[in-house]
Amino acid sequence: MGSSTALTELTMQKYQRMQTCADVQRRSAWRPPYALTTALELLSIEVPRISSKHRGLATTTIVAVPHANDKRHIVGVKVVVWPFPLDTVIIEGQFTCTSPACTWAMFSAYLELEELIVLADSMMRRDRRLCRTTIDALSLYLDEAEAQVRANKENGANSYLFRGYNKCRRALLLARAGTDSSMETRTRLVLLKYGLDCPQVNYPIFVGNNTRPIYLDLAYPEFKVCIEYEGSHHAGQWLNDARRRQMIEDAGWKYIQVTKLDIGNEAGEEALARRVAERIQEVTGKTVQLTMRQTTQQISDVRKLRRIPLYKRLKFEPLLPIIPTTQE
Missing domain, CATH: 3.40.960 (Endonuclease; Chain A)
Structure with a gap:
């Protein structure tokens, strides 16, 4: 019931993360989009429960690139490769991060099915100040990823859907918009x-x-x-x-x-x-x-x-x- 406390906490996390990202941007002119937990914090979306195997996601700044050759070494920054539609949004006019739908799809490799459902719900809060996406937008992103793979195959390239694709499709069946927590x-x-x-x-x-x-x-x-x-x-x-x-x-x-x-x-x-x-x-x-x-x-x-x-x-x-x- 109610989400004012969540809004306050998520806003604080957002500005703390913005300070960290600003420090990274002062040290490097490289500007790949922030991703995964870093994107969630910038978007003021609640971070789901992450297994101990992937706890490092919560303690470092993460960015995404489309190809392994695009990787660079920046102290304190983890680079992940995402060769699928790299949809982005800009936060406060200065921090580019992956879109909610793209971020959700990327998390499918790290979350159990239940937490992937929880994350989808967290992105579609009843409080409009915390609503970041829709069921249709999440589904559309999966369609776009599938279309990209299909086009790559038609062009003779070896291309496969991301590891959590089927998990995402299942999660959408149980996700619900308009939740509070x-x-x-x-x-x-x-x-x-x-x-x-x-x-x-x-x-x-x-x-x-x-x-x-x-x-x-x-x-x-x-x-x-x-x-x-x-x-x-x-x-x-x-x-x-x-x-x-x-x-x-x-x-x-x-x-x-x-x-x-x-x-x-x-x-x-x-x-x-x-x-x-x-x-x-x-x-x-x-x-x-x-x-x-x-x-x-x-x-x-x-x-x-x-x-x-x-x-x-x-x-x-x-x-x-x-x-x-x-x-x-």
């Missing part, structure tokens, strides 16, 4: 892993006499069940959160609160999925069966994503409409 994304994926339908992201409802909507982090409007992630920044606003919860419950919603203690270990995540299933059972009066825990790879199978919605399987009349996503 990475933990909300991870919570959403947990529910899918236990066979529940994908909840709606930031579902708007009007309560009381309010003329402006309240946005529910995750919601099953067909059952009027919502899941709200409470981050550490909520500790100082517990009174407002309590009032918010009361208004939501007064409007007839089943409210499930989630914290970091519920996410990150299988026992806690299974318990969360069971809580959600139990609330749905209370509404419908029908048993909701969970599945064995599935992997992110399994839940991104397009066949599973096309299955009949739970409310139809339960023969339950939706209480509120479901808002279609761009992936549906």
Whole structure:
């Protein structure tokens, strides 16, 4: 709920990174685009969880070049080769970095599928000040990379798609625009892993006499069940959160609160999925069966994503409409 803290932190990271990049540019006239974690920080995009094998990405300045022959040695700068469309944007009129879509595709070689989904969501925040791209733009970039490889092959060159291309395609099936935090994304994926339908992201409802909507982090409007992630920044606003919860419950919603203690270990995540299933059972009066825990790879199978919605399987009349996503 809310992203003002994230905005402040990301803005601070951006200006810290700009200082580092300015130092690099004072020492060298070479101007390749900044990439990967350096690009994310310049773009004020939250950095995903990176495995220990690639931790170095977070501690150095990274630039990208299209060919290995373009590499140069600059102290404190890591150069990566990206022989695909090197789309760029300019930050504050002086720092060129890879575009959000290009940066996301480049990260596919370093991230697990789940974190690639988290990163895509982070680039499409509900807060317009932090929204950097769209599902369509991410998909278009993959199309352009594929077209480049196809053209190279037609010209007789050995050319292959980047290592994480298929991972990117899978990630787009589960990515959602309009999220507020990475933990909300991870919570959403947990529910899918236990066979529940994908909840709606930031579902708007009007309560009381309010003329402006309240946005529910995750919601099953067909059952009027919502899941709200409470981050550490909520500790100082517990009174407002309590009032918010009361208004939501007064409007007839089943409210499930989630914290970091519920996410990150299988026992806690299974318990969360069971809580959600139990609330749905209370509404419908029908048993909701969970599945064995599935992997992110399994839940991104397009066949599973096309299955009949739970409310139809339960023969339950939706209480509120479901808002279609761009992936549906």
